[in-house]
Each structure stands twice: as C-alpha cells, then as structure tokens.
Amino acid sequence: MVSFGGLVRKIFGSANERRVRGLQPRVDAINALEAEMKALSDEALRGKTEEFRKQLAEGRSLDDLLVPAFAVVREAARRAIGLRPFDVQLIGGMVLHEGSISEMKTGEGKTLVATLPTYLNALPGKGVHVVTVNDYLARRDAQWMSRVYGFLGMSTGIIVHGLSDEERRAAYACDITYATNNELGFDYLRDNMKYERGQMTQRGHHYAIVDEVDSILIDEARTPLIISGPLEDRSELYNTIDAFMARLEEGDYEVDEKQRTATFTEEGTEKMENLLREAKLFRGESLYDVENVAIVHHLNNALKAHRLFQRDKDYIVRDDEVVIIDEFTGRMMPGRRFSDGLHQALEAKEHVKIQPENQTLASITFQNYFRMYSKLAGMTGTASTEAEEFANIYGLDVIEIPTNLPVQRIDEDDEVYRTAEEKFRAIVKEIKVARERGQPILVGTTSIEKSEQLAVLLQKEGLKDFEILNARHHEREASIVAQAGRPGAVTIATNMAGRGTDIQLGGNADMRIAEELGGMPAGPEREAKEKAIREDVQRLKEQALAAGGLYVLATERHESRRIDNQLRGRSGRQGDPGRSKFYLSLQDDLMRIFGSDRMDGMLQKLGLKEDEAIVHPWINKALEKAQKKVEARNFDIRKNLLKYDDVMNDQRKVVFEQRIELMDGENLSETVAEMRHDVIDDLVAKHIPENAYAEQWDIEGLKEAVRRDLNLDLPVDAWAQEEGIAEDDIRTRITEASDKAFAEKAERFGPEIMPYVEKSILLQTLDSLWREHLVNLDHLRSVVGFRGYAQRDPLNEYKSEGFELFQAMLANLRVVVTSQLSRVELVRETPPPPEMPREIETHHMDASTGVDEFDGETMTLAAAAQGVVPAEERDPNDPSTWGKVGRNEACPCGSGKKYKHCHGAFE
Template sequence: MVSFGAFARKIFGSSNDRRIKGFRPRVEAINALEKELEALSDEALRARTDAFRKELAEGKSLDDLLVPAFATVREAAKRTLGLRPFDVQLIGAMVLHEGAIAEMRTGEGKTLVGTLPTYLNALAGDGVHVVTVNDYLASRDAATMGKLYGFLGLTTGVIVHGMSDEERKAAYACDITYATNNELGFDYLRDNMKYDRAQMVQRNHNYAIVDEVDSILIDEARTPLIISGPLEDRSELYNTIDAFMPHLVEADYEVDEKQRTAIFTEEGTEKMENMLRDAGHLRGESLYDIENVAIVHHVNNALKAHRLFQRDKDYIVRNGEVVIIDEFTGRMMPGRRFSEGLHQALEAKEHVKIHPENQTLASITFQNYFRMYKKLAGMTGTALTEAEEFGNIYGLEVSEIPTNVPIARIDEDDEVYRTVEEKYRAIIREIKEAHAKGQPTLVGTTSIEKSEYLADRLRNEGFNDFQVLNARHHEQEASIVAQAGRPGAITIATNMAGRGTDIQLGGNADMRIAQELADLPEGEERDAKEKAIRADIAKLKQKALDAGGLYVLATERHESRRIDNQLRGRSGRQGDPGRSKFFLSLQDDLMRIFGSDRMDSMLQKLGLKEDEAIIHPWINKALEKAQKKVEARNFDIRKNLLKYDDVMNDQRKVVFEQRLELMDGGNLSGTVADMRQDVIDDMIAKFIPETAYAEQWDLDGLKEAVVTNLNLDLPVHEWAAEEGIDEEQIHERVTQAANAAAADRAERFGPDVMAYVEKSIVLQALDHLWREHLVNLDHLRSVVGFRGYAQRDPLQEYKTEGFELFQAMLGNLRQVVTSQLMRVELVREAADAPPPQAPSDMRGQHIDATTGEDDFNEGGVALADNRVVPAEERDPENPSTWGRVGRNEACPCGSGKKFKHCHGAFG
C-alpha cells in the first residue's frame, strides 16, 4: 500500500523539487539577458559593477540585483575562464545566495558556482569569505577565480599558512577572501589577544561560503579550535611510564573500539600502582588519590597510545616525528599534534624526541565561529545524510541540485566475503579484469596500511604501472588524481574525500600541458604540441568510455556514509558512464564492531564455499543501519561539545567585547577608579561587617589587605580606637587615601603615560586571568561528568560552577589591576617602551573531544623558543635572546625580581 506522503510526492513532487522549480523563472530571466551582454565591450561589462554598487547605495537590495549580476558573472566567466555556468549551476548559486547548502555531485563545477553569489554579495563592500579545506585549494581557487573577479573590478585575497599579520590584514581587506576554516578561526582568536585595534587583521563576519561544507562543519566540528602555549618539559615522566606498558597483559585493561576508549581493570590498576611506587612516582597509597591526578592522566594516555592508536593507520613516524593521519582524508598532518599529552605518549612509545605539552590560551568551536556570520552558505557533493544536523546547529537547509546531465553510473550491491583473504583475492581478480579491457579503476581503502598492503599484492601479481595516493605521497596528489581517468589506469587511494581535483576520463589535458610543456615558451611550436595533447586526450577518453568509464572499487565501508558516497561520486561525472562496487569481509572493522559473528556462523551453516560472496540488497541496508548508528553517536558527541562550549561562548563574548571597548577607550581612569572602589568595598565588607561590633572587627586582616591591594600603610588600628568611629568613616578614609595616592601617581606620570600604563595593565591582567579561567574550565569539564552518578545533570553543574568561576575571575581582575596600578613606578624608558604584545610562543590546535586528537596545522606562528641560553649570552634589553627562562629564575632584564613577577608575569 502506497503511503499518502509517497502519493503526494508523485503528484506534487518533493519539497526539494518544488524549491528547485521556484528558481526556474529567474534562470530564464538570466538567460534572456545573455545576448544583450555578449554585445558589450569588456569595459562596458566591467562598468556594470560600479552601476550595481550605485544601485545598492540608492536603496536596492542584493535580491533585486541577482538576475543582472548573475548574468554579468556568466558573461565574464565565458571571457576570462572559457566556462559558461549551466542552468543548474545558476540554481546552485541562488541556493548559496539564500544562505543554504547546495548538494551538487562531483564534477558539477562547484568552484564556478561559488563565484556567482560571491560576486553579488561582495558588491555591498563588507567582504565575502570563501572557505576551503586546505591551503592548496584556497590558493588555486583564489588564483583561478581571481581572474574573473579582477576582470569585473573586485579585489581577491588569500590567507594561507605562514603569512605575516600585514599580509593577512591586506587579504581580509579585499572584496573576496579565500581561506581555510583553520586560518579563519585562528585569526579570530589571535585578533582577540591583540593589544591594539590597528593590529587586528579581520574586518567582520559578513558572508561565508563553505566549500566541502560537510567536511568542515561536521567532521572537523567534533573538535574545538585552540591556541596554546607550552608548559614545562616532562619527557622523563613520559618515558618512565611508557616503559611500564610492555609489562601489561590483556587482563590488565579493557579496550572499546566503538567508543575509542581504553581503561585499566582492577588488576591493571594494582600492577601500575606497584610499578609507579617502585619508580618513586606515586604519592600516597592509591593511584586515584587527589595528589596523583596528573599521573593518572599520563598513565591513561600511555595506555591509549599503545592499545588504541596504530602506527601507519592513525599516525606515521617520519624524520623522527610522529605525524598524524587525518581519518577522513588519509592525508598526513605535519605540524598537527594530539592534545592533552597524548602526542607526547605516542612520541615516548615510538622513542622519538618528546616535545612539551601546551596550555590553552584561547579556544572556540567551529560551530560557534561560523554562527557569527550574518549569512552562511555551503556546497558539497554529500550533505543530505547530515541534513538534520545542519538544520539543528547552523539553521542551514540542504537543497539537492539536479545534475546537468543525468547520472549514468551503475552502483552495484556490495559483495561480502567471510574472510579478508577471500576479499582481497576477489579485489585482485576484479582489478585484473578491468585493466585487461582498458577500464580506469579507482580503488578506495580506509588506511595507509591497507593501501600499501594492496599495492604489494598487485606487485606480486606482476602489476607495476599503478599509483598509490595516500598520506605518504600527498605532494603529488593533484597530478595523480588528474590522470586517474586514463584507460587501464589503476589508482589506489586512501579516503578520497575533498581532493578538490576532478578525475576526467582520458586524463586532465590542462595538467598534462602544464607538466609536459612547462619549459616551452609561447609560440607556434607550443600551440602545435598543446593541440596534439588535447587530441590524444580525446582519443584516450573515447577508449575509457568504451571500456565502461571509471570503476570505483571500494575495499571496505567507512563508518560514515558520506565518505562512501564521496568515493562513489568520483565516477560518472557530467553524464559519463561508470560503475561502483564495495567489497567487504566479515572481518572488516565496521562489520566486526557491529557483530558479524552470528552472520559468520550462519553462512557456514548455509554452506558458503571459499571465495564465494553473499550479494543482496538486504546486506546493504544492514550496513547502512550500522553506519547510521555511528553517525548518530558522532552527532551526539558534537551536540554535547557544543552545549558545553556555548557556556564558555557566552563568557568569551563578554571578555572579547570588553577587550575591544578597552582598546577603543582613550582614557580608562574612570574604569580603573571604579575597580579600585569595588576592591575597597569588598575589603571593608569582609573585615568590618556591617552588623558587627567594633571588637569583632578584623583590623589586622584589613591592614594586611590594604597593604596587599593598595600598597598603603594606613593606621587602621588608631582610627578604630577613636571615639564614635564607624565602618563608614573607615571606608571613607581608606578611599580618600587610595584616591590621593592614585592621583599623585597620575600627576607624576603625566596623563598620556598614565593612560598607556592603565590600558596595558588592564588588558594584560584580563588576558592572564582569562587564560587561567580557561584552564579551570577545562579541569571542570573533565570531572563534571562524574556528577551524573549522583543523579545531577553534569551540564547544569558546569553552567552553575562555570558562572561562579567567571564571577571569581572578574573579582580577581579588579584586585590584580588595582594592586599593580598602586605599585607601578615610572622607569625612564617607560614612555618609549613598545606596547604589550600577545604571546609569541603560540600554536594552533584542533582537538578531538573524544580521542584527544590535535587536528590543526600551526597558523604561521613560531613555536616556543625552548633553547637554554647561558646567562652571559643573554642581552638584558632584548628578550628574544633569553631562550627559555624558569618561572622562579631571576629575570634576565636585571630588575632583581623573579621572572614570573617581571617579564614573565603575563606570559
């Protein structure tokens, strides 16, 4: 029986069909302008940009200009890029302009689609950010599409790793800025650590188009973006604990691959306690005594490193360094590090140099960063499976854009074998058959280890002419992908997600021309050779078409349906024929984790012979259910992360807005006076309570507090001995003395110097306390989950205690600022001293909330200078020559104070 919903869809079409249909009239209006714009000269076409801007200034909206602006971009694209956006690309562009997600298949020209709404929204002059997954794509797209924007009179900038602040500021000032999500988030956090508005690089958050939106807003959003600075070196402790790991047996720990956790059993805990006690690292009786919190952390990380993380799957060791492998793209992540001591535990495991841990200086989740944009849009080949999450978290609707040409790819049912060995034999047979008939084959694997295992097997079968694309070879990535469509080509790839380069049947002509004719100057000879290459590519394409197009052969199912769909989507671009099939075994990770034992015994009973596969649509459905379970779990992880970050986000907004006000405020004397008054009020209320008798006053405590907070030695005991004195009079005398001392200091310094000193101290104190507050919130976050055992809501507890910590931080701020300003003394060079700077020893981190994986590439900021420099080589006037200075060491500047109370006070 057909449901009413299915019946209604047959009659009226789905909601997606109706939405797409609604764009058709504007597509026709754009097409109607084509002849008129073709007749214009280049100058007349470019002049339309100024005309549009004038219309906007006169009150027209961007929606009013959509049709003429899109028609202008289409004509400019024909002239500058030799590309004419199809009608379906115009529809995708309209979806992006409306602030939604356009799901467009691979090969449908998403990069070109993005130019239309980018141009239209850039006309307003507030800047448009185009977000890509890596620096290569940001640079490539900015260079290619920049020709189009430049032709129409708009400026284009690009932000990549390693740029200076001046270069970044210039790029953000452009009409259109290409950048990765990591660089954008990193710059936002760094901007909010600057001490002068002029040093900030970003302008605002107006409109962003996110390419590969599922990868950036879903996969990478499982982890907050963090800026951190190094803590002291603990390599000896890591190595000591690592040496205990080989002594553990299976009964000592439990590993849950589904949840990515490893914990000690009672026997394991006892064994670790004994080993730690013998090594002198255990305080008290139990490993779980409060004084052993740090040791527990290190021990758990060592267990994870040995039992959960596999070399050549989760990371590789290259040039004496542990390098992370991205689980979604299979790429190496040089410079990225697992967080919270996990990377150090892996370095100890692999016996390479151990780098120091880091402390959080600032952090934000990608969800909260991208929700700052007034308008957000995205495009990808695979978004519908995550439509609920896009709607819930970002308020983004997903629209499926029809393909320009109907898809001719055949997606076959999965083949399931009992053992991995049988599966690989079947894969080799299939590759041989495809190669023999000249069909290009793309073989998808889920890890480097498996891709290299398959490559070895192919070599043993006599194949040598194939390419392996994984993290070890990502430098040649674009050229390998570009030629993967040649007849008979075999390409083994790890997680083909977000590669950014199309697989064109016959090979990529432009890439071949660039490689083969790189040294040939412009002229007739080059033109002739270019023509010959294009003719050869056309012949090869026909050969690949005759063989059935690109065959996507997957060796395993990924835990995310999107990654599988991305792999499938590589075949059948622009109506080309193609084929895809997944080869599985009951020993694969996904099958094993989701209980394939029962199926194995059932297949044996049914008499499934060796090298026979079970092929049935029901198997596909069962696997899809398993994948949905994993996706739902990951969604819950991200939702949970966001709930906790929202608590911090409210506080972050207050602090960042306060910083901007402080930077913009010319004179902070009023603010500082209010802080001083609050400190005095608190002191009097604490030591001379309103309802207390005079004999109950804590005068010793008050005298000490006045010295500590106000740097004044006041005769509070004598005042209290006077006849008829009350707390209000003492309050008034303390206030007068403090105000007089502050006024005297201001007069001696002069108004300009005093204003500079006040602003510097307030900003530095705020930053220092905010960093301490972040550490406190991290610690609270790590333990608050246990409140659930007492039937209390951990999130509610986190909100309540987080607010109390924040209030305490603000109280500390008033105290620290008042205390320092009442002690500050003018040194001759003070007026000419450089303004305070954000810490230079920062690095970006992108941490996985569940595995502790650091998934962020450093944003062009040097790591901490950890050199130990002899005292005689340190220049007291040049901190860059000091190297690492101990917190309790005498400050190298010669002040006589400890480093932590002098130049290290706000580091």
C-alpha cells in the same frame, strides 16, 4: 499501497524539489538579461560593480540585486575564464546566497558556483571568506577565480600557512579572501592575543562559503584548534623563588590566618629586591615597577605556599603530585588545581615535578568559530546524510541541486565474502578484468595500510603500473587524480583522497599541458604541442567511455554513508557513464559491529563455498541501517562535546569583546576608577557586615586589606572610634583617599604615560587570569563527569561551577589591576609594550587518527623579521640596542645562556 505522504510528494514533489522549483523564476530572469550583458563592453561590465554598490548605499538589498549581479558574473566568467555557469549552477549559487548548503555532485563545478554569491555578498565591502580544506585548494581556487573577480574590479586575497601579519592583514582587507579552515581559526585566536587593535589581522565575520562543508564542519570539527605557549615552563623560576623563602625572617612578612593573606613588609620587599638582583631576575629600581609585575606575582604565591598552606592539611603529596584537600569534606580533589600559579608554587615548595603554567593560551572549536559569521553557507557532494546535524548545530538547510545532465552511473549491490583474504582475491581479479577492457579504475580503501596491502597483492599478480594516493601531499594528489581517468589506469586511494579535483575521463588536458610544457615559451611550437595533447586526451576519453567510464571499486564500507557516497561520486561526472561496487567481508569492522559471527555460521550451514560471494539488496539495506546507528551515536558525541564547549565559548566572547574595548579605549581611567571603587565596596562589605554593631566590625582586617590592595596606610582604626561613624563614611573616606593617591600618580606620570600603563596592566592581567581560567575549566571538565554517580547532571554542574569560576576571575581582575596600579612607579625608561610569547604552538588533532596535524608547529604572533638588529650592532650592556631577539638565540648580554633563559625569560 501508497502512503498519504508519498501521494503528496508524487503530486507536489518533495520539499527539496519545491524549493528548487521556487528558484526557477529568478533563473529565467537571469537568462533574460544574457543578451543585454553580452552587448556590454568590458569597461561597462566592470562598471556594474560600482553601480550595484551605489544602489546598496541608496537602500536596495542584496536580494534585490541578485538577478542582475548573477547575470554580470555569468558574463564575466565567460569572458575571463571561458566558463559559462549552467542554470543548475545559478540555482546552486542562489542556495549559497540564502545561507544554506548546496549539495552538488562531483564535476558539477562547485568552484565556479561559489563566484556568484561571493561577488554578490562582497558588494557591501565587508569581506567574504571562501573556505577550503587545504592550502593547495585555497591557492588554486583563488588564482583561478580571481580572474573573474578582477575582471569585475574586485580584489582577491589568499590566506595560507607561513604568511606574516602584514600579508594576512592585506589578504583579509580584500573583497574576497580564500583561506583554509585552520588558518581562519588560528588567526582569530592570535588576533585576540594581540595588544593593539592595529596588530589584528581579521576585520570581521560577514559571510563565509565553506567548500567540502561536511569535511570541515563535521569531520574536522570533532577536535578543537588549540594555541599553546612555549613548551618550556618556568620551573627554574619557581624553584629559584622558592629557595628565597628559606631566607626570610619573621619581620620580613605578615600573615593574617583569618583572612588567609600573606604580604611582605618593607624589610621583606627590600630583601627580595636584593635576592632578585643577585639572581639577575630584577629590572628597574623598584620591585613594583610595571615590568616586574610577573615576578611580584610569583613572589606572592611562593610566600602564600610557605606561610599559609600546610602539607597534609590543605594538600597532600601523592605520586609526585600535589593534590588539593577539600577544606569542607577533607577529601582529596584529584584533577583540581589552585589557580594563578599558586599550585606551581606548592609544587616547587614540595620539590615535585612542576606542571607547566598556562599551557593553553587559547582554543576554539570549528563549530563555534563558524557560527560567528552573520551568514554561513556550504558546498559538497555529500551532505544529505548529515542534514540533521547541519540543521541542529549550524542552522543550515541541505538542498540537493539537480545535475546538469542525468547521472548514468550504475551502483551495483555489495558483494559479501566470508574472509578478508577471499574479498581481496576477488578485488584483484575484478581489477584485472576491468583493466583488460580498458576501463579506468579507482580503488577506495579505508586506510593507508590496506592500500599498501592491496598494492602487494596486485604486484604479485603482475600488475605494477598503478598509483597509490593518500591525503598527505595535496599537490601530487591533485595531479594523480586528474589523470586517473585514462583508459586502464588503476588508482588506489584512501577514502579521503582526491577531493577538490575531478577525475576526467581520458585525463585532464590542462594539467598535462602544465606538466609536460611547463617550461616551454609561448609560440607556434607550443601551440602545436598543446593541440596534440588535447587531441590525445579526447581520443583517450572516447576509449574510456567505450569501456564503461570510471569504475569505483570500494574495499570496505565506512561507518559513515557520506564517506561511501563521496567515493561513489567520483564516477559518473557530467553525465558520463560509470559503475560502482563495494566488496565486503564478514571480518570488516562494520560487519563485525553488525554481528557477523552468527551470519558466518549461517552461511557455512547454507554451503557457501570459499571465494563465493553473497549478493542481495537486503544486505545493502541492513548495512545502511547499521551505518545510520553509528552516525547517530557519533552525532550525539559531537553534540554533547559542543554543549560543554558552548559554556567556555560564551565566556570567551565576553573576554574577547572586553579586550577589544580596552584596546580601542583612548583613556581607561574611568574603567580603572570603577574597578577601584568596586574593590573598595567589596572590602568594606566584607569587613563591616550590613547592620552589624561597631564592635562586630573587623577594622584591623579592613586596614590591612586597604594597605594590601590599595597600597594606602590609612587610620581606619582611628576613624572607627569616632562618635556616630557609619560604614558609608568609612567607605567614602577610603574612596577619597584612593582617588587622591591615583590622581597624584596620574599627574606624576603625565597624560601620555598613565593611559599606557593602565592599558598595559589591564590587558596583561586579563590575559593572565583568562589563561588560568582555561586551565581551571579543563581540570573541572576532566572530573565533572563523576558527578553523574551522585545523580547530578555533569553538564549543569559544569555550567554552574564554570560560571562561578568566571565570576571569581572577574572579581580577581578588579583586585589585581587595582593592586598593581597602586604600586606601579615611574622609571626613567619607558617599558616596552606588553607582548605575548613570540613563539606559540598550534595544534589540531585529527579525530580519526589521533595525530596532531601541526605537531606543535611553532608560529609567530608578528612577522619574524620586524625589529631584528644585526648582532654586531648590539651593545651587550644596553638592552635598548638589541631590538627583537629570538627566544632560542644566545642572549646578547654575553651570559652564554639562551635569551629565553636570561633577559628574555620574563618578558
């Protein structure tokens, strides 16, 4: 009996079929323009780009231009690279333009499909990003398709590993940019660590097409991209400054236990300057010069650690760690750390191991990076099994695009053996039989170890002519996969291998020509050899077709149906015949999860003999159900992780937008004044409670706070004695005094230097506090799960506490900026522009192996060669002649230390 839903589908077609049918009228309209486009000269066809841009400027939309633009690209592709997109490829391109995922079988020409919406969406001039899984594919696709874009007057850029900032800026400035997902994410993070707008490389997130979208947005999105600072920490600095504390006398500092503050007196400040000079940690004339911002911060923390925090009251030392004690409950708070470097100061005080400060400089998940694009689309051969995740996380629909020719591949039922040994014996036997009839074979394994295990078995059977593939060397992988369709070829590959390059029956003629005739000059001899290679490939193709096409033989089921479908999809491209079969054993991971112990006993009772297999469609269905359960569990894990990251992402957007506003601001004096006034409002509100009597005012506390945060010694106590004085009067007098002091300082510094100083301190302080905030969020995340035991939702707890931490960070930003600006003094030499550490490290963990893809690889925030001065031109006594010095170089001053441990330690 047919269900109502089945009946509706039978009459009207599925939702997918209806959507594809709805695009057919546009395909017909594009086809109707073909004769007109063919009649145009190359120059006239190229002129269409400017014509379209003019129409956009006049108010037409991209949708209005889709039909003529696709017709233009189709003709340009035919002339530039000899390929004419099929009708189904036009449909795939339309789906991409709509911001959906085109699911197209292997060999259907996804690389060419991308040119259609890429060209259309590049017309507004905002830049289009085509995203690939590795550098090799980015280069290959860009070089190949740039001929089409170039023919139409559009520029193409490539972003791969190892480019300088200038090269990256130029690539992003192009109409179309091909890049890997990792490079795009890292460039975004690095851009938001720059101190000048002109140093940033990306210019926005307009439209992206993600190739192999399931691999990038699901598999790789399980772990975030992380940029961390140099591995060496500042333990030496903390310990040096900690040693100064023992030399302080009572008159060198003032402690207010009520307000929990500790500050240096003038005598103490002078003593610290002398000690810092002796340790060669001091620059300029005053401790409060702009270049000593970091040192002042460390000194203040060390003073607090020694004079305000008591061991066994505020914290304890356990297992070589400083653990905070909650002041309200008296309980230990493992995993929580004091922020802003205070925890490191306590570790130095107690002589325990100092944990690195600000280890994570920036991080982002692929989910949150790619959701920044105004429009996102993707292509892959296998997305429908993850359609729910694409819809929920990215708002992307998955549309299956019909193949140009019907699929002729035969997908056979799985064969299940009792043991892995029996399974592998059957596989080796099947490979030998298929090879004897001249059929090319692709053997899929789930790990490199299993590939090698199978290789040993094949060698024992006398089969030595085979290739083993893994995903480590993309260039070699592509050339092997390209020739894996030759008759009798045996290629053993991990399931992730061979993507981005088709397995063509008979082999890939173009790759053979490139490999065999690479160094041969053009001429009749080369042409003859090229012709001979193409004829040989055609002959081999006919042999492979006669043998049944590519045989995909899988040694195990993956926990994801999508990975199995990727492997199957290597066979039967462009209407070729093919065959696929999975060999399983009860010892496979998925079968064990499925509960194969009971099945093993049952099969033995039924008399299943050694080397016999059980084959039945029911087993396929049962395994598919098991895979669906595992996929659903993995999706829930990823969804939950993303909910936590969304909290940080909302805050990240605010901070990064704030940075750009600050960088764009010519004069930040108004912003600084607002911050200062907010600080004054908070100080007055804290020390003079609303509706309180005058005798309840904490005037001494207010006077000290004004001195600490505004560097002003005001007669607040005298004001408070005046008859009828109100809190508003005191606030107004403090505000007027601070405004006057800042106005005098601005006049002293001059209109050129003061804006620069304000911007420098604002950006430096924001970055410093943001990094500390990231550390705090990490520590909060690691312990918040325990709240579940108290029947509280950990996610809600994380959101509320994360918000409180963020609010505290913004309040602290106002105080620190105001305090630093009130103390900064002009020195003879203009301080250098603020810089992030020149060496940073990039990390992205492979979710399936736990291996860091970049392994802490060192990168630079700016081109390494910029500003480097030859050693012989450097004057050891004049740092202004040194230019940029590598952190690991010997310091030019002649101390014998590395630059990072000497003059470069506190840049």
